[in-house]
Amino acid sequence: MSDKFQFSVSATDGRARTGVIQTPRGEIRTPAFMPVGTAATVKAMMPESVRATGADILLGNTYHLMLRPGAERVARLGGLHKFMNWERPILTDSGGFQVMSLSGLRKLTEEGVTFASHVDGSKHFLSPETSMEIQRLLGSDIVMCFDECPALPATDEEVAKSMRMSMRWAQRSRDAFGDRPGHALFGIMQGGVTPELREESAEALKSIGFEGYAIGGLAVGEGQEAMFGVLDYAPGFLPEDKPRYLMGVGKPDDIVGAVVRGVDMMDCVLPSRSGRTGQAWTRRGQVNIKNARHADDTRPLDEQCTCPACTGYSRAYLHHVFRSGEMISGMLLTWHNLHYFQELMAGLRGAIAAGRLSDFVAEFEAQRAQGDIEPL
Amino acid sequence: MSDKFQFSVSATDGRARTGVIQTPRGEIRTPAFMPVGTAATVKAMMPESVRATGADILLGNTYHLMLRPGAERVARLGGLHKFMNWERPILTDSGGFQVMSLSGLRKLTEEGVTFASHVDGSKHFLSPETSMEIQRLLGSDIVMCFDECPALPATDEEVAKSMRMSMRWAQRSRDAFGDRPGHALFGIMQGGVTPELREESAEALKSIGFEGYAIGGLAVGEGQEAMFGVLDYAPGFLPEDKPRYLMGVGKPDDIVGAVVRGVDMMDCVLPSRSGRTGQAWTRRGQVNIKNARHADDTRPLDEQCTCPACTGYSRAYLHHVFRSGEMISGMLLTWHNLHYFQELMAGLRGAIAAGRLSDFVAEFEAQRAQGDIEPL
Numbered sequence: 001m002s003d004k005f006q007f008s009v010s011a012t013d014g015r016a017r018t019g020v021i022q023t024p025r026g027e028i029r030t031p032a033f034m035p036v037g038t039a040a041t042v043k044a045m046m047p048e049s050v051r052a053t054g055a056d057i058l059l060g061n062t063y064h065l066m067l068r069p070g071a072e073r074v075a076r077l078g079g080l081h082k083f084m085n086w087e088r089p090i091l092t093d094s095g096g097f098q099v100m101s102l103s104g105l106r107k108l109t110e111e112g113v114t115f116a117s118h119v120d121g122s123k124h125f126l127s128p129e130t131s132m133e134i135q136r137l138l139g140s141d142i143v144m145c146f147d148e149c150p151a152l153p154a155t156d157e158e159v160a161k162s163m164r165m166s167m168r169w170a171q172r173s174r175d176a177f178g179d180r181p182g183h184a185l186f187g188i189m190q191g192g193v194t195p196e197l198r199e200e201s202a203e204a205l206k207s208i209g210f211e212g213y214a215i216g217g218l219a220v221g222e223g224q225e226a227m228f229g230v231l232d233y234a235p236g237f238l239p240e241d242k243p244r245y246l247m248g249v250g251k252p253d254d255i256v257g258a259v260v261r262g263v264d265m266m267d268c269v270l271p272s273r274s275g276r277t278g279q280a281w282t283r284r285g286q287v288n289i290k291n292a293r294h295a296d297d298t299r300p301l302d303e304q305c306t307c308p309a310c311t312g313y314s315r316a317y318l319h320h321v322f323r324s325g326e327m328i329s330g331m332l333l334t335w336h337n338l339h340y341f342q343e344l345m346a347g348l349r350g351a352i353a354a355g356r357l358s359d360f361v362a363e364f365e366a367q368r369a370q371g372d373i374e375p376l
Numbered sequence: 377m378s379d380k381f382q383f384s385v386s387a388t389d390g391r392a393r394t395g396v397i398q399t400p401r402g403e404i405r406t407p408a409f410m411p412v413g414t415a416a417t418v419k420a421m422m423p424e425s426v427r428a429t430g431a432d433i434l435l436g437n438t439y440h441l442m443l444r445p446g447a448e449r450v451a452r453l454g455g456l457h458k459f460m461n462w463e464r465p466i467l468t469d470s471g472g473f474q475v476m477s478l479s480g481l482r483k484l485t486e487e488g489v490t491f492a493s494h495v496d497g498s499k500h501f502l503s504p505e506t507s508m509e510i511q512r513l514l515g516s517d518i519v520m521c522f523d524e525c526p527a528l529p530a531t532d533e534e535v536a537k538s539m540r541m542s543m544r545w546a547q548r549s550r551d552a553f554g555d556r557p558g559h560a561l562f563g564i565m566q567g568g569v570t571p572e573l574r575e576e577s578a579e580a581l582k583s584i585g586f587e588g589y590a591i592g593g594l595a596v597g598e599g600q601e602a603m604f605g606v607l608d609y610a611p612g613f614l615p616e617d618k619p620r621y622l623m624g625v626g627k628p629d630d631i632v633g634a635v636v637r638g639v640d641m642m643d644c645v646l647p648s649r650s651g652r653t654g655q656a657w658t659r660r661g662q663v664n665i666k667n668a669r670h671a672d673d674t675r676p677l678d679e680q681c682t683c684p685a686c687t688g689y690s691r692a693y694l695h696h697v698f699r700s701g702e703m704i705s706g707m708l709l710t711w712h713n714l715h716y717f718q719e720l721m722a723g724l725r726g727a728i729a730a731g732r733l734s735d736f737v738a739e740f741e742a743q744r745a746q747g748d749i750e751p752l
Contacts, residue, residue: 039696039702041697041703044704046704047688068696069671077674077692083696085688085689295449296452298454312461320459321416321417324415326417328420331707
């Protein structure tokens with residue numbers, strides 16, 4: 001295993017790429033989907049089960065972990081990998097996004113953000129420097145710059161002002177990160193839906209220099225069309241030889257559209273969160289297992305799926321345990337969803353390698369167009 | 377595999393016995409502890425994980441399953457084993473106990489019990505005949521007679537009257553069960569804490585004839601001393617060559633005391649229910665993982681335990697995920713508890729086979745007397 005953090009592209013198809021990120025904790029095959037392990041667990045899953053779905057890397061949330069159990073404690077306990085029993089790579093976000101979306105009273109200045117914990121109301125401060133320190137204490141392999149993402153809707157002027165502060169914070173993040181061989185720091189491009197601002201942001205990040213580049217400020221409610229609009233040009237502003245990470249994406253069709261447009265990494269709570277609310281994702285679209293039409297259905301969610309939920313259980317069983325509030329409902333549906341997402345990524349990687357991505361996308365869309373199987 | 381239901385004792389040590397129940401669905405090593413899979417799932421566990429702890433048989437609750445998803449539906453879907461993905465033996469209770477403890481408005485007559493569902497208030501009727509039919513539809517391997525257990529405290533006269541009706545119901549259960557090769561019907565001894573009533577009940581059951589005999593009406597709040605008092609004589613009233621099943625027991629020390637007194641089978645929700653409320657059972661007694669003293673403890677629950685919770689995680693992690701309300705908390709603690717209970721059963725079986733049960737019990741008590749490990 002390499003002791004370096006290194007990205008190599010092995011094949012391209014149009015703007016899409018497939019390759020491998022080498023890290024001291026193992027390889028990340030790209031395009032990669034990262035399940036979210038917010039509070040040191042991918043909800044409803046054992047880590048070995050997450051691995052069994054094909055995940056090479058998890059995402060951890062700095063905001064949640066700094067508040068509970070606390071970054072210093074995680075460090076004392078041997079780091080996040082050991083703590084949560086996941087020895088492969090972990091990416092942590094910077095905490096900035098969750099501060100904006102989850103915490104109470106906030107005060108934002110050039111220095112950083114003061115906020116109240118959603119757990120107990122206690123006061124905390126996050127800045128580029130403290131975020132770097134917390135992510136170091138957690139021991140994450142891929143560290144994200146601390147940035148700010150303005151709430152939508154925002155004027156061009158507000159977006160530009162926020163982006164420029166994020167770029168100053170990116171420099172401070174780079175300075176605070178220091179020299180950590182085997183670990184990577186990713187910059188985050190901002191600039192909303194304005195090409196000139198996206199380009200300005202990309203140039204600022206490239207002049208600082210990062211091991212990877214995220215496309216931030218998307219998947220925050222702007223809609224797929226607007227997101228794809230940005231992805232039609234924004235990845236092209238970033239270096240070819242570094243991974244490009246689209247944060248917080250997404251639904252299967254978002255993922256396919258992003259990969260086609262040159263994205264290498266993504267993360268989303270969707271497969272796990274949906275699993276706990278009775279929503280399954282399949283090749284043929286979304287299935288709501290609480291629907292009464294499944295109550296007597298002896299068929300699996302997806303006859304072609306090889307996950308434990310599909311090989312061991314009928315829709316009738318999944319319906320019953322969801323209706324009964326049984327934990328195995330969330331366990332099985334989350335497993336299925338993560339399995340499906342990882343299978344989709346493996347399919348995309350194989351199609352890019354084989355130069356047949358457009359065929360793959362056409363087949364993906366044709367299957368979805370069929371809709372869920374007919375009720376018995 | 378035998379196509380018959382057959383019990384053989386391979387060794388005894390004092391009144392304790394070890395042996396095997398052969399069934400068409402596999403062997404049940406005795407003394408056996410049966411995890412409870414109330415609503416077609418052992419809560420927080422995948423069935424293959426339950427099997428991995430060493431369980432040979434599960435218990436299903438007729439009352440819950442008849443109300444949701446419904447016994448006719450389970451039959452249409454291929455039976456309970458297929459439905460819940462557990463191909464090994466299943467014992468179902470008769471529903472009588474849960475009607476008394478969980479349902480709304482009840483009306484008890486010689487014919488049976490009319491009651492209101494705790495799920496939706498709908499009216500249902502259970503009798504020896506309907507209970508046999510429901511358990512047949514579920515497809516259980518070991519069927520329990522429909523009986524009545526009087527609420528405590530009760531006078532001798534009330535206990536005797538109830539027991540005698542249960543014995544009439546035992547005959548009706550036997551008649552309704554019919555001829556089902558490979559399946560077993562167990563009678564249930566009642567009679568409270570009165571030896572004469574226990575003996576009368578045992579004689580009534582023996583004259584009907586069953587494939588196994590349960591000791592009912594215990595573990596309902598009478599306390600361990602009173603329970604052991606009954607177990608000092610009651611198993612002796614039952615045939616030597618049939619399994620003896622103590623219903624609803626229990627804590628590890630209840631289990632040990634029952635096995636010493638000649639019990640072959642037990643069931644209890646304790647290991648799974650405790651697991652979901654942050655209670656762990658170990659060789660050294662009970663551990664409350666939500667206690668703050670575990671927050672920085674790098675040690676496992678039990679250093680000698682080989683379950684996934686103990687080999688993969690610190691007490692600090694288990695504390696964190698419990699406090700954070702994460703599902704993996706219940707998943708890991710339930711797994712640990714079931715593993716510990718099955719390991720205890722394996723230890724008891726081995727000790728009986730080796731003729732060293734009293735040494736085993738002394739060691740069991742000495743470990744518990746040490747109490748939980750000291751805080752770091």
